[in-house]
Amino acid sequence: MRELTWLFDLDNTLHDASHAIFPAINLNMNAYIAQVFSDEGSASDDAAVNAARVAYWQRYGATLLGMVNHHQVRPEDFLREAHRFDDLPTMIRAERGLARLLRRLPGRKILLTNAPRRYSHEVLRHLGLHRHFAKHVPIEAMRVHGRLRPKPSKQMLRKLLAREGIRPRRCVLVEDTVGHLKGARELGMATVLVTQYLASDSSKGAAMGGRATSPFRKRPIYVDVKVKSVGQLFRQMHRLR
């Protein structure tokens, strides 16, 4: 049997981004979007800005793409401004034992995150997990024909599989965002849903757009394995075969 390749999401999969990081990102994004709207002479009040941020996230899977497509912002500017933190390490919360889990999990691990390189690298280092990943694919690296194609782009996933020489059936996507798992499954990949950081209250859910954050009591049909935490993955692995 050929070796498995694991594609791990970062935010709300390997750590609790809803605790402090997403609220800070949303404030940063709102400030940036308000500035862009005001420069354009459009309404830039909280309601207009929130509505745009959520709508772009729902439509494109990343607020960034909406701002690039509709407002011609430079991706690097938007990503830099959205990920400014006073003290990132103090904002990170995660379960213990993930390094041990990743060490025990057979196969190659790739970090696949719609977050930018600098931020995701810093979070991974702080969690002490960087050495367990053979490769790090941040949003800047998710380009197809020169255009940004973050998750859930199937073009991007296909390109990644081809470049790495991975057969979809030997590849597992581990994620908290069900929309991303759906696309992966359509390509024939195995899928694991991680639920513990999904917001149970609507205030957190609304923060990242609402779509992906409603808790799933039942397992969607395109999800092979549902776990509360990545720490439970090892025990549930047999269900992926």
Ligand SMILES: [Mg+2]
């Ligand atoms: Mg996530």
